[in-house]
Amino acid sequence: MGVIYILIIVSLFVAIVFLGVFFLAVKNGQFEDSETPAMRILFNDVVARKKE
Numbered sequence: 001m002g003v004i005y006i007l008i009i010v011s012l013f014v015a016i017v018f019l020g021v022f023f024l025a026v027k028n029g030q031f032e033d034s035e036t037p038a039m040r041i042l043f044n045d046v047v048a049r050k051k052e
Helices: 002-027 036-051
Strands: none
């Protein structure tokens, strides 16, 4: 039964660490622009056609 208490404490510690890393990434702007990287190749193609 003691092992269950240790596993609960360890899992809560790991969850808190991951939550802290997530908030740190959000604070640093990691997730601000999620649309542009997926569409970047389309924007480059349009720019290349305008130059020709």
